[in-house]
Amino acid sequence: MAGSPAVAPLVALVGNPNCGKTALFNVLTGSRQKVANYAGVTVERKEGSLLTPSGLRVRLLDLPGSYSLDPLTPDEQVTADVLLGRRAGETQPDLVVCVTDATNLRQNLRLVLSLKRLGLPMVVALNMTDIARRKGILIDAVRLSAELGLPVVETIGVKADGVRALAAVLDRVTPFATARHAVPWQTPAAADIEHDQAEVRRILGAVGGERIDGVTLSDRVDAVALQPVLGPLILALILFLVFQAVFAWAQAPMDWIKLGVGAAGDWLGGVLPAGLLKDLLINGVLAGVGSVLVFLPQIVILFFFILVLEDSGYLPRAAFLLDRIMGSVGLSGRAFIPLLSSFACAIPGIMATRTIQNPRDRLATIMIAPLMTCSARLPVYALIISAFIPRRELWGGLQLQGLVLFALYVAGVVSAMAVAYVLTLAGRHRHVQALMLELPAYHWPNLRNLGIGLLQRVDIFLTRVGTIILSLMVILWALSSYPAPPPGATGPAIQYSIAGHLGAALAVLFAPIGFNWQISVALVPGLAAREVAVGALGTVYALSATGSDVSSALTPLLTRSWSLPTALSLLAWYVFAPQCLSTLATVKRETNSWRYPLIMAAYMFALAYAASWLTFRIATALS
Amino acid sequence: MVNSSDMQLTELASGRMARVVSVSAEHGAAPPEIGRRLAELGFLPGETVRIVARGLMARDPIAVRIGTGTFALRLFEAACVRVRPEQPQPA
Known part of the structure; x- marks a missing residue:
C-alpha cells in the first residue's frame, strides 16, 4: 500500500432515493458528520469520515439521491455536478460507492450502468440484502460483480457488521483509485436508455432472484393507507396526533425552560450589582438565550414525527393523498406537514420544508407558513378579545368570543392560500409541475437514524438560527433600554x-x-x-x-x-x-x-x- | 406494434396487470424531460405495470407499480405511457 496521502481520499456515496444510502452513511461515519449547504443552493451537504480496517482515513460524502445523471431537481444537479467535477468548491471524488437496493435492482442497476460510463473508480454496495433475503430474493453477488466488471459488496445499512466488508473494500480500492479516465459526459439518448434496459434484464437474468408480481406486505398496507376514503381518514388522524403533540406536549418543557431562565435571572439578579452589566446579562443575553431555547421542545417533537414518517415510508404517501388538494393552490402535497406545524410555530414549520424537494414549492411554502396562526399570537388575541369582544352567547351555545378567535384562524388560512395562488400565477412555468414521486416499501424506522437526524436538526437550529436570534434579541434590548x-x-x-x-x-x-x-x-x-x-x-x-x-x-x-x-x-x-x-x-x-x-x-x-x-x-x- | 387493446396507462383498471408498449411525452402533451425521466424510472417497453391506487379527487394522482418499484404519477404524466393489458379487458 502506498503511503497515506496528504489529503484524505474522498469517497462519494451515490444511489437512488430510498436505497438506504443515508442509513449506510450513518453507520459508516457514526455521529462524526458535518452538515452544511452546498454553496449557493439549499441542498444539504453531508460529509463524514471513517477509518478503514488498515487505518486509512477516508472522507465520505453523502451525495443527494438521484435517479439519473441527467438532472431534473437541484438535488440531482448537485450529484451530477460533483461526480463530473463541475461543481465549484468541490473536488471530484476519488472513488464512487454506488449504493443499490437489493429488493429493487431492476431500477437501481440503471444508475450503476450510467455511473460506470463516467470512468471513475467505483464499487457497488448491494444494500438491504437482509430484507431481500426475507422476501426470497437471493442475488449472486460474485456473479453480479463479474457481469458488471465492478467490485460488489453486500451490506446491511442498519447494522455495523453489515458495513465492515465495505470499509475493507475501500482499503483495497482507495489507494489505487488515482487513475481517472477523462470521459466527456454525454446526455444519454433514448437508445442508450433502452440499451441499458436490455443490459439490466440480461444481468438480472444471470444473477437471479427477482420477484415482481407477488403481493407484498407493503401492498397490503397500501390497500388501506391509499384507499380513497380510509386513506385520508388515517392521514387526518396522524396529522391530528402530530399537531396535538407539537401543540400540547411541548407546553410543559417550554414552561420548564421559561421557569429555568427566570430562575437563572433571579439568581443573577441576586449576585450581580445593579447596573448596566446586570441589565444586559438578564434582560438582553439571558432573555435572548431563553427565546432561542423555548423553541427546542416543538422542534424536537415535530422532527421526531417527521423523521419517523419519512423513515417508515409514509411521508410520500401523505404527499400522494394530499397532492390534489394542495396542488389546487400550486403547492406540493408535502407542504401540508410544514403548514400544519406552523399553527404551533412557524420556525419548526419552516425548517420542516426541507422535505419538499422542488425548490419553487418549498419557497412558496416557506413564504406562507408565517400566515398560519401560531401559538404566540394567542396571548395577543386573548388579551384584545377579552377586553373588547362582549362575552355573549349566540344561537346554539356559540360564544361570540370563540367565533372571533375562529375567524382569525380562518383569515390566516384563507390569506395563506390566496398568497400561494398569487405566487403560482407570478412564477407560472410553461408546463405543469411534475410529481413522479417514489412510494418506497414500508419499513420500521431505525433508532440510530432517528437519533442522528434529530441531533442534526437541533444542532442546525442552535448554532445557525439561534445565533441570529440571540444577537437580534440583544440589539432589541439595547434599543429599548438606551438612552436611560x-x-x-x-x-x-x-x-x-x-x-x-x-x-x-x-x-x-x-x-x-x-x-x-x-x-x-x-x-x-x-x-x-x-x-x-x-x-x-x-x-x-x-x-x-x-x-x-x-x-x-x-x-x-x-x-x-x-x-x-x-x-x-x-x-x-x-x-x-x-x-x-x-x-x-x-x-x-x-x-x-x-x-x-x-x-x-x-x-x-x-x-x-x-x-x-x-x-x-x-x-x-x-x- | 399497433394493437387495438393498447391504451393510455390512465385508462387501465386498478389492479390489472399490463405491459408498457411505448413511452413518449407526446402521448400526454407533457414536456420532453417528463418522457425521458419516466424512461429512467423504468417505464420502458416490455416492463410490467399495475395501478396500485388512485386519488380521491378526480382519481388524480395514481400510484403505479413498475417492475419492483412504485411511483405516484399525476394523470398528465401517466398519459405519456401506453400499455397493453395482459389479457383482454372485459367490456
Whole structure:
C-alpha cells in the first residue's frame, strides 16, 4: 500500500432515493458528520469520515439521491455536478460507492450502468440484502460483480457488521483509485436508455432472484393507507396526533425552560450589582438565550414525527393523498406537514420544508407558513378579545368570543392560500409541475437514524438560527433600554429609549390605522416575538404587574383607553404582520439569502397595514 | 406494434396487470424531460405495470407499480405511457 496521502481520499456515496444510502452513511461515519449547504443552493451537504480496517482515513460524502445523471431537481444537479467535477468548491471524488437496493435492482442497476460510463473508480454496495433475503430474493453477488466488471459488496445499512466488508473494500480500492479516465459526459439518448434496459434484464437474468408480481406486505398496507376514503381518514388522524403533540406536549418543557431562565435571572439578579452589566446579562443575553431555547421542545417533537414518517415510508404517501388538494393552490402535497406545524410555530414549520424537494414549492411554502396562526399570537388575541369582544352567547351555545378567535384562524388560512395562488400565477412555468414521486416499501424506522437526524436538526437550529436570534434579541434590548430616562422623568423608561422614539415616529404612520403611540411603541420590542407585545404594552402603560398578571391588569385599562375600531385593527394587524424576528432569521438560514426574509417582511407588513386600515375604516364607519 | 387493446396507462383498471408498449411525452402533451425521466424510472417497453391506487379527487394522482418499484404519477404524466393489458379487458 502506498503511503497515506496528504489529503484524505474522498469517497462519494451515490444511489437512488430510498436505497438506504443515508442509513449506510450513518453507520459508516457514526455521529462524526458535518452538515452544511452546498454553496449557493439549499441542498444539504453531508460529509463524514471513517477509518478503514488498515487505518486509512477516508472522507465520505453523502451525495443527494438521484435517479439519473441527467438532472431534473437541484438535488440531482448537485450529484451530477460533483461526480463530473463541475461543481465549484468541490473536488471530484476519488472513488464512487454506488449504493443499490437489493429488493429493487431492476431500477437501481440503471444508475450503476450510467455511473460506470463516467470512468471513475467505483464499487457497488448491494444494500438491504437482509430484507431481500426475507422476501426470497437471493442475488449472486460474485456473479453480479463479474457481469458488471465492478467490485460488489453486500451490506446491511442498519447494522455495523453489515458495513465492515465495505470499509475493507475501500482499503483495497482507495489507494489505487488515482487513475481517472477523462470521459466527456454525454446526455444519454433514448437508445442508450433502452440499451441499458436490455443490459439490466440480461444481468438480472444471470444473477437471479427477482420477484415482481407477488403481493407484498407493503401492498397490503397500501390497500388501506391509499384507499380513497380510509386513506385520508388515517392521514387526518396522524396529522391530528402530530399537531396535538407539537401543540400540547411541548407546553410543559417550554414552561420548564421559561421557569429555568427566570430562575437563572433571579439568581443573577441576586449576585450581580445593579447596573448596566446586570441589565444586559438578564434582560438582553439571558432573555435572548431563553427565546432561542423555548423553541427546542416543538422542534424536537415535530422532527421526531417527521423523521419517523419519512423513515417508515409514509411521508410520500401523505404527499400522494394530499397532492390534489394542495396542488389546487400550486403547492406540493408535502407542504401540508410544514403548514400544519406552523399553527404551533412557524420556525419548526419552516425548517420542516426541507422535505419538499422542488425548490419553487418549498419557497412558496416557506413564504406562507408565517400566515398560519401560531401559538404566540394567542396571548395577543386573548388579551384584545377579552377586553373588547362582549362575552355573549349566540344561537346554539356559540360564544361570540370563540367565533372571533375562529375567524382569525380562518383569515390566516384563507390569506395563506390566496398568497400561494398569487405566487403560482407570478412564477407560472410553461408546463405543469411534475410529481413522479417514489412510494418506497414500508419499513420500521431505525433508532440510530432517528437519533442522528434529530441531533442534526437541533444542532442546525442552535448554532445557525439561534445565533441570529440571540444577537437580534440583544440589539432589541439595547434599543429599548438606551438612552436611560433623564433624572426626574415621569413616563415609563421605554418612552425615552431609541425604541420609544422609533415608536413615537411610527405613531404618525400608524395613526391612519387607529394605533395610538402606546401601541406603536410596544410594537418595536414586540418584533422579538408576538407574545412579547403583551408584556411591552404593560411596560408602556407603566404597570407594576409582571408575568401572567400583566394580561389581567391590562384588560380593564385597554377597555377604557382604546376604541373598538382600534382593537379590531390591532387584531387584523396580528393576523398578517411579521412581528417575529426569529421567523425571519429562520427564513434567512433556510433560503441562504436575505432576499426572501426581506420580501416576506415587506409583503406581510403591506398586507397587515392594508388589512388594519380596512378594518379600522369599516369599524369606524359602522360604529 | 399497433394493437387495438393498447391504451393510455390512465385508462387501465386498478389492479390489472399490463405491459408498457411505448413511452413518449407526446402521448400526454407533457414536456420532453417528463418522457425521458419516466424512461429512467423504468417505464420502458416490455416492463410490467399495475395501478396500485388512485386519488380521491378526480382519481388524480395514481400510484403505479413498475417492475419492483412504485411511483405516484399525476394523470398528465401517466398519459405519456401506453400499455397493453395482459389479457383482454372485459367490456
